[in-house]
Amino acid sequence: MPEPLTTEPPALDGPVPAELVAIAERHGQVVAAGDHAATLADFRPDRTGQLLGSARLPGRLVSSRLLRLRAEPDGLVAAFIRYTAADGSQTVLRSRWIKLDQGWRVTQVRNVPDTPPVIAAAGPRDDGLDRPHWEGLRAGEVRVQRCAPCGHWIWAPQPLCPRCHSFDLTWPAVDPAGTIYSWTRTWQPFSPELSGHLPFVVVLAELPAAGGRRLLGVLRDGDGADVRVGQAVRGFIDLAPSPDAWPVLRWSLS
Numbered sequence: 001m002p003e004p005l006t007t008e009p010p011a012l013d014g015p016v017p018a019e020l021v022a023i024a025e026r027h028g029q030v031v032a033a034g035d036h037a038a039t040l041a042d043f044r045p046d047r048t049g050q051l052l053g054s055a056r057l058p059g060r061l062v063s064s065r066l067l068r069l070r071a072e073p074d075g076l077v078a079a080f081i082r083y084t085a086a087d088g089s090q091t092v093l094r095s096r097w098i099k100l101d102q103g104w105r106v107t108q109v110r111n112v113p114d115t116p117p118v119i120a121a122a123g124p125r126d127d128g129l130d131r132p133h134w135e136g137l138r139a140g141e142v143r144v145q146r147c148a149p150c151g152h153w154i155w156a157p158q159p160l161c162p163r164c165h166s167f168d169l170t171w172p173a174v175d176p177a178g179t180i181y182s183w184t185r186t187w188q189p190f191s192p193e194l195s196g197h198l199p200f201v202v203v204l205a206e207l208p209a210a211g212g213r214r215l216l217g218v219l220r221d222g223d224g225a226d227v228r229v230g231q232a233v234r235g236f237i238d239l240a241p242s243p244d245a246w247p248v249l250r251w252s253l254s
């Protein structure tokens with residue numbers, strides 16, 4: 001159901017097509033009403049599966065309000081819609097709309113503000129070889145494996161040095177400053193915990209302080225970022241969400 005008519009009209013940023021105001025307002029209303037058929041009809045048909053899992057909303061919604069429409073350089077229009085749940089909590093989704101032959105359709109959706117996902121599998125591997133790295137994150141340090149006798153940096157962690165075959169391995173803390181060796185932007189909610197955090201960017205960061213070894217992590221500020229190979233990044237440690245969980249290493253464009 002719509003919120004009271006006394007609310008402000010939506011803010012319009014840039015040249016927003018007039019018909020899209022009513023379309024986005026109605027979209028918010030059908031989502032809030034739990035009208036799945038009408039919601040799906042607004043989705044771009046070839047992305048329905050992806051869009052269904054891309055955003056996270058509370059179970060019982062009571063109202064919606066279109067806050068803002070923003071014209072974007074790529075011809076899409078972003079709609080920011082706030083949903084209010086039965087318990088009074090509020091959630092804002094940003095849907096991006098595209099004009100197709102059959103009309104305006106949602107081509108992307110996500111929760112805002114953009115937050116990086118916490119991957120459920122974060123933590124030491126079953127064989128425990130990388131446990132000192134994770135313990136390091138708990139201690140606020142980025143630790144990378146290194147052979148004591150020959151000084152070779154090792155990543156991913158190994159039971160022995162691949163160069164000199166020594167078992168005498170150490171875990172020094174390194175400066176988490178590096179450059180992007182490779183990256184990818186994920187739009188698909190491949191697992192449930194990714195819902196609401198799409199899209200996100202994962203970078204493979206090469207660390208000069210660790211002999212050029214490369215560590216994976218989610219880019220903190222990746223939504224909309226123009227990411228390039230060779231860009232400088234810096235590592236930050238996000239605290240664990242609960243005492244039995246593990247902190248995670250994130251990268252940030254520096």
Ligand SMILES: [Zn+2]
Nearest residue numbers: 147150161164
């Ligand atoms: Zn060695």
